Amino acid sequence: MKSLAVFVFPGVQTLDLFGPIEFLGGFAERISLTLVAETDEPVVTRHGQRILPDTTIHTGGAYDLLLIPGGDSALDVAKRPEAMAWIRETVRQAEYVMTVCTGSILLGLTGALDGRRATTNKIDFRDTVPLVPRVDWVEKARWVHDGKFFTSSGVSAGMDMALAAIAHVLDQEAADWMADGSEYEWHRDPSWDPFADKCGLGQE
Secondary structure, X not given: OEEEEEEOOOOOOHXXXXXXXXXXXXXXXXXXXXXXXOOOOOEEOXXXXXXXXXXXXXXXXXXXXXXXXXXXXXXXXXXXXXXXXXXXXXXXXXXEEEEEOOHHHHHHOOOOOOOOEEOOOOOOHHHHHHHXXXXXXXXXXXXXXXXXXXXXXXXXXXXXHHHHHHHHHOOHHHHHHHHHHOOOOOOOOOOOOHHHHHOOOOOO
16 A cells, blocks of 8 residues: 655645546555645635645655645745645655646755756746756656656646556556546657647757
8 A cells, every 4th residue: 555645735726636636546445645735724726626634744744655736826835944844855755756737846946856857837837947957857748757756747747647657656557447447548658748839848
């Protein structure tokens, strides 16, 4: 059984969060999922849904897996020292870490991605990646796997990344079963990224 911490914060992007946990949460016998927030108060997503966390950052960071979704408010988390300390400690202990969209920038601000390849949302790419210059940012990628880190592009890309992580952490059969059971057309090629082209990224 793998323990998975999903970090939730005010203004979190809805699909960044619920897309990956639809897949990752579908293996209850193999992955135990815990929603972790800064306080025990309900967390309001970007679209107004109120999420009740299972626990808070004050209970520690001993998890096998970590998922950090994104959203416009993700960078606000970087201004809160206790939250950043929890992310650093959880990343240190985790076997694998997954991020979606600006969650990659938030992770990068902890220093955990220094010297690693990673990607993030393409619409905001030029505005956000200069905040974390020590990361080898990949302009054209649906997701990037480097060591124990799985980072993805914007919003829906997190679903493709989550399936890739499931294939790696569990097995390929599990990932295929989840994609098919969800009637989801999985983009299996991490370099498939038409949105980079639309944003003028990844050009030779």
